[in-house]
Amino acid sequence: MSKVTTQREGNVLVVTLDNPPVNAFSTEVRNAMADAVGEVAADDTVEAVVIRAEGRMFSGGADITEFGSAPVHPTLPELIDAIEDLDKPVVIALNGTALGGGCEIALGCNYRIAVPGAKIGLPEVKIGILPGAGGTQRLPRVVGVEEALPIIVTGNPVSAQKAEEIGLVDRIVAPEALREEAIAFAREVAGRAEHPVSSRRTDRIEGSDPAVFDQFRARHARRLQGLDAPAKCIEAVELATRLPYDEGIAKEREFFMELVNGDQSKALRHVFFAERQAGKIDGLPKDVQPLPVRKVGIIGAGTMGGGIAMNFLTAGYDVVMVERQQDALDRGTAIMRKNYEATARKGRMTGEQVEAAMGRLTPVLDMQALADCDLVIEAVFELMEIKKDVFGQLDTICKPEAILASNTSYLDVNAIAACTSRPEQVLGLHFFSPANIMRLLEVVRGDKTSPQVLATAMDLARKIGKVAVVSGVCHGFIGNRMLGARQDQANALLMEGALPAQVDQVLLDFGFPMGPFQMADLAGLDIGWDPDKTSSSTVREVLCEQGRRGQKTGGGFYDYGEDRQRTPSEAANAVIRDFAARSGNEQRDITDDEIRERLLYPMVNEGALILEEGIAQRAGDIDTVWVNGYGWPPHTGGPMFWADTIGLDKVLAGLERHAERMPDVKISQLLRDKAASGGRFNG
Ligand code: 3H9
Numbered sequence: 081m082s083k084v085t086t087q088r089e090g091n092v093l094v095v096t097l098d099n100p101p102v103n104a105f106s107t108e109v110r111n112a113m114a115d116a117v118g119e120v121a122a123d124d125t126v127e128a129v130v131i132r133a134e135g136r137m138f139s140g141g142a143d144i145t146e147f148g149s150a151p152v153h154p155t156l157p158e159l160i161d162a163i164e165d166l167d168k169p170v171v172i173a174l175n176g177t178a179l180g181g182g183c184e185i186a187l188g189c190n191y192r193i194a195v196p197g198a199k200i201g202l203p204e205v206k207i208g209i210l211p212g213a214g215g216t217q218r219l220p221r222v223v224g225v226e227e228a229l230p231i232i233v234t235g236n237p238v239s240a241q242k243a244e245e246i247g248l249v250d251r252i253v254a255p256e257a258l259r260e261e262a263i264a265f266a267r268e269v270a271g272r273a274e275h276p277v278s279s280r281r282t283d284r285i286e287g288s289d290p291a292v293f294d295q296f297r298a299r300h301a302r303r304l305q306g307l308d309a310p311a312k313c314i315e316a317v318e319l320a321t322r323l324p325y326d327e328g329i330a331k332e333r334e335f336f337m338e339l340v341n342g343d344q345s346k347a348l349r350h351v352f353f354a355e356r357q358a359g360k361i362d363g364l365p366k367d368v369q370p371l372p373v374r375k376v377g378i379i380g381a382g383t384m385g386g387g388i389a390m391n392f393l394t395a396g397y398d399v400v401m402v403e404r405q406q407d408a409l410d411r412g413t414a415i416m417r418k419n420y421e422a423t424a425r426k427g428r429m430t431g432e433q434v435e436a437a438m439g440r441l442t443p444v445l446d447m448q449a450l451a452d453c454d455l456v457i458e459a460v461f462e463l464m465e466i467k468k469d470v471f472g473q474l475d476t477i478c479k480p481e482a483i484l485a486s487n488t489s490y491l492d493v494n495a496i497a498a499c500t501s502r503p504e505q506v507l508g509l510h511f512f513s514p515a516n517i518m519r520l521l522e523v524v525r526g527d528k529t530s531p532q533v534l535a536t537a538m539d540l541a542r543k544i545g546k547v548a549v550v551s552g553v554c555h556g557f558i559g560n561r562m563l564g565a566r567q568d569q570a571n572a573l574l575m576e577g578a579l580p581a582q583v584d585q586v587l588l589d590f591g592f593p594m595g596p597f598q599m600a601d602l603a604g605l606d607i608g609w610d611p612d613k614t615s616s617s618t619v620r621e622v623l624c625e626q627g628r629r630g631q632k633t634g635g636g637f638y639d640y641g642e643d644r645q646r647t648p649s650e651a652a653n654a655v656i657r658d659f660a661a662r663s664g665n666e667q668r669d670i671t672d673d674e675i676r677e678r679l680l681y682p683m684v685n686e687g688a689l690i691l692e693e694g695i696a697q698r699a700g701d702i703d704t705v706w707v708n709g710y711g712w713p714p715h716t717g718g719p720m721f722w723a724d725t726i727g728l729d730k731v732l733a734g735l736e737r738h739a740e741r742m743p744d745v746k747i748s749q750l751l752r753d754k755a756a757s758g759g760r761f762n763g
Contacts, residue, residue, distance in 0.1 A: 084112035086119060091127040092266045093120055094259070102140030103133050105159075105181045107152045109143075114154045117162045128266035129166065131189060132173040132259060138198070141180025144207065144349060147340050156181050156213040157333070160188035169275045173262035174198045175255065179237065184211055187218040190275040192248065193262055194240040195255040200248060201237025205309045207352055208345030208715060212336030216316035217328040218278040223248050225288045225321060229296050233313045234303075247284075279325045288321040306591055307715055308344050343725055347717030350762060351707055354700030354718070358549045359538055361531075362697050368531045370539035371483070374398060377453035379470060381412025381443065384487060385459035387515025390416055391544040393437040394516075400442045400449050409443045416441070419516060450477055455540070457509055459487040467491060468499045475500035483533050485509040486524075490556045493526045503528035507537060510557060512709045520709035521546040522557050547708050552695040558687075559705045561695075562719070565686040568744065569678045570596040574619065574656050575663040576741070578670045580637040581648045586675040591713025596679075598646065601636035605629050622655050677734045678742070684723040684731050688748035691761065699724075699761035717762075724760040731755070 083099040083106075095116045099109050120126050133139060142156055154162070163170055163185065172186045174194035183200050186192050194200070202211045202219065210216055211232060220228040223246040231238060243249040253261040269275065293314055297304065304310045312335040320328045339345050374397065378389045381403040389399045393416075403409035420434040429437075442449065450456050456478055458470050467486055474484050484506045486496050497506035508524025523537045534550070541548035551557040556564055570583055584595025594602070605620050606629045616622050623629070623636060628651070630636035631644060638646035660667060687702045696702050703718020716722040723731050732755040735747055754760065 082112055083109050084116055086116050088126075089130075089263050090267070091125065091270060092130055092263050093123070093126045093128075094130045094132060094263065095120075096132050096134060097139065098134040100135055102137060103135055103182070104140050104143040105156055105185070106143040107146065110152075110154050110156060110159050113159055114162060117159070117166065120166055120168060126168060128168055128270040129170040130173060130259075130262040130266050131163075131170060131185070132262060133175055135175075137176035137182075138174045138178040139180075139182030139185070140177070141182045141184075141204075142213070144352065147209075147349065148346070156184070157329070160185055160213055164188040164277060164279060169266065169269045169272070171262050171266045171269070173258050174200065174240075174249070175258055177237070179203050180211065180215075181213050184213040184215045184218070187214060187222060187278050190277065191250050191265060191269060192243075193251040193253055193258070193265060194243065194249045195258055196240050196252055197255070198240040198243070198249075199237040200240070200243045201235065202232050203235040203237065205233060205235040205313055206348065208307075208309045208342065208348040209339045210309060210313045210316055210332065210335055212332060212340070214279070214329060214332070216313065216332045217320045217325055219248075220285050220288075220317050220320045221281040221325075222278050222284065224284040225292055225317060229292070229314065229317055232317060233296070233300065233310050279329075285321045290318075290321070293318045306713075308342060309339055312339060344715040347715055347721055347725070350700065350717045350721050351703065351714050354704050354721075354762075355547050355708070357698070358547065358701045358704045359542060361534060361538065361550055364531050364535060368535045370536040371454070371481070371532060373454040373483075373536060373540055375400065375453045375455075377402065377450040377456035377478075378459060379447070379450075379456065379474075380459035381409050382459065383415075384511065384513060384515055386412045386416045386419075387513065387517075388457055388459055388487065388511050389441065390419065390437075390516035391511075391546070393440050395544045396440070398440050398442070400444060400453060402444055402447055402450065404445065406445060409445065413441070413443050447473055447477055450474065452479060453482055455483045455485065455536075457485045457487055459511075462488060462490065464491055464495065467496050471496050471499045471506070475502065481505070483507070483536060485537070487511055488524075489560055492555075493524045493553050494528070497526045497528060504530040505533055507533055508551075508553075508557070509537060510551075510559075512559075518709060519545070519547045520559075520705060521548045522551050522559060522705065522709075523548050524551050524553060524557055526553060547704060549701045549705050550697055551701075551705075552693070554690070554693070554695050558690055558696050558702055559709050561690065562683045562686045562702070562706070563710065565682040565745070566679050567596055569682055569742065571619075572741065573670060573675060573678060575660045576665045576670060577660065577667040578675060579648065579653055579656065582670075582672070583675055583679070586672050587679065589672070590676060590680075591716065593711045597637040601630040601638055601640075601646070603630065604632060605636050619656055619659050622659075623652060626651070626655070628652060674738070678738055680719065680722075681731050681734045681738070682742060682745050683719050685735055685745060685748050685751055687720050687723075688751040688754075688761070689746070692748055692750040703762070720761040724762050728755040728759065728761070 085096050087094045097103050120129050170189040171191040172189040177199045202215045204211045227246045240252050316332050319331050376392045376397050377400045378385050379402045381401050389401050392399050423429045424434050486508050493508040497503035507529045510522035512518035512520050521541045538548050580597035584598050587595040606624050609624045614621050628635040631640050634640050637652050639649040690696045699720035702720050706712035706718050707714045
């Protein structure tokens with residue numbers, strides 16, 4: 081069946097796109113669309129055209145899998161020009177999301193109508209490119225520079241209502257009437273002598289204030305730092321206001337080719353596909369159906385339990401939340417409400433939605449209330465004895481088919497499962513804090529976890545908007561195990577002469593939002609610290625003993641002012657120097673290059689071990705964990721993709737060069753083999 085079909089409706093030709101799942105403009109689709117345009121041009125009896133689509137959206141844009149190969153004609157810009165050049169009016173009917181090339185094709189049509197739920201945007205910047213089919217030149221001509229800039233530079237789509245307000249959409253119509261309304265609209269305009277043509281318009285860009293661009297750059301400086309694509313997006317829009325359309329388009333093409341072949345876009349495209357691939361479980365029988373889940377139990381109303389509960393409440397699940405003390409339960413519930421209300425104040429939820437979500441919550445003190453839950457997630461203290469006790473109880477309380485999950489971030493899920501009579505129903509669901517915001521979910525597959533339980537967890541993750549990655553059982557799973565490898569080196573570097581500010585700065589320069597010591601101060605240095613057992617045996621212990629427990633106490637590795645701005649701390653540095661002097665290490669000046677290599681290469685090596693041991697299914701899963709859970713800069717693609725980009729031989733050579741100072745780092749055989757053969761972790 082052709083991916084583009086045409087149908088006559090009197091004097092109107094209806095062109096329908098049908099290329100599931102997202103109606104991407106693949107070569108095949110572009111060719112078929114070009115044929116349809118040819119049909120329109122050749123047939124004098126066609127007086128107007130409707131372009132529409134089948135499926136749950138209009139289009140996700142160009143086919144990203146084709147990027148990186150030589151362009152095939154007709155290219156998307158050529159196709160859109162051909163549509164715009166028709167001497168008959170073209171109405172596009174947007175039945176849902178229209179992104180990237182999907183939006184650009186709409187800009188090339190004379191008239192645009194959309195359903196109320198449509199989202200229209202140019203997200204190209206998120207995959208490291210700019211709209212390359214006229215978007216940077218046509219959009220400002222249609223909506224003006226001030227509206228076009230945020231759409232192109234942030235990549236966030238606008239609603240149909242906003243699109244109508246700014247002139248991007250002419251009419252909004254009910255979904256069930258879309259096709260007929262589009263045809264009626266086409267007939268209505270067929271007789272007009274003139275039609276709006278985006279590329280020829282100048283009314284919205286004439287007299288644009290050139291200062292707008294620098295102001296925009298200044299306002300978004302942090303978001304733009306170190307990134308190639310947003311800078312080019314702004315430059316292209318600026319050129320739209322200064323150059324004739326044809327010259328502007330030529331520059332857009334030049335920028336597009338430069339970006340699409342650059343490392344940043346390759347990395348961001350890898351992240352895009354890796355996130356989607358992560359949801360697929362190798363070796364899972366195709367006919368496995370997820371179990372029905374309607375009611376979810378959460379044990380613990382602390383920060384973690386509350387955050388986890390919010391995910392399910394927001395997605396429409398009933399939630400039973402258990403605590404041991406009434407005041408803790410009340411506190412947890414109140415914080416959840418406060419968080420929801422803050423979201424509503426930002427306009428991202430209505431008051432009614434807040435009430436509906438809170439209305440689905442049943443806070444209780446009695447574990448027996450979990451008896452009819454389909455899934456129970458435990459978020460209690462991270463201690464094996466406590467977890468075992470909780471799972472033993474759950475096993476007796478919960479219905480036999482219920483799934484029992486632990487939110488542990490380090491512990492052995494197999495040992496936890498062994499405390500129940502249903503280890504096949506047990507798995508880890510490792511949420512990241514704040515759990516209602518962070519996108520990552522590590523789904524920890526125990527040795528006995530059944531395929532159906534695993535499939536259910538992956539399905540649920542998608543329904544609550546998480547990016548899920550499957551991990552096998554090991555200490556710290558994928559993310560924290562690699563974090564441990566990095567932290568060991570960060571601590572060792574302090575003992576060799578570096579200070580927290582230098583170590584952190586290296587990672588900030590690399591693109592992380594914060595370094596390891598900033599992160600420790602933010603989380604609190606007293607996590608896992610016991611004031612009764614403290615013995616001044618580590619820098620961290622001494623800092624805690626001195627009351628320097630991180631940001632919350634005004635000091636940790638750094639000093640913090642009222643505004644929580646960090647400054648290097650003489651007191652903390654003195655503690656470090658004292659320990660360093662006693663460590664037996666030679667104190668030396670350490671270069672930033674060494675710090676970067678010492679922090680990141682052991683992580684790559686740990687990732688390779690994780691792959692070798694089968695803990696992660698694929699390198700892209702590891703990248704997905706680090707980009708979504710730990711702030712790894714997406715434009716470098718994650719640790720494994722970054723290692724592929726710089727060369728695995730270079731990583732190996734670095735590990736060997738620093739081997740003497742990193743006696744605990746055991747170099748992965750997989751890394752050695754791939755380095756020797758010129759291979760990569762990601763295909
Ligand atoms: C562009 O248009 C360039 C032009 O400016 C210039 C050109 C010269 N291509 O996300 P989902 C796959 S650049 C190929 O789970 P959802 C995806 O990998 C493009 N494949 O669905 C997945 O495959 P699989 C600008 C694509 O409903 C399947 O479709 N556009 C594309 O949650 C389902 O995807 C973008 O950057 C694509 N464009 O979300 C938009 N899009 O099943 C990128 C998706 O094998 N796409 N796939 O794993 C999205 O943001 C989301 O996919 C979308 C749907 C919101 C559309």
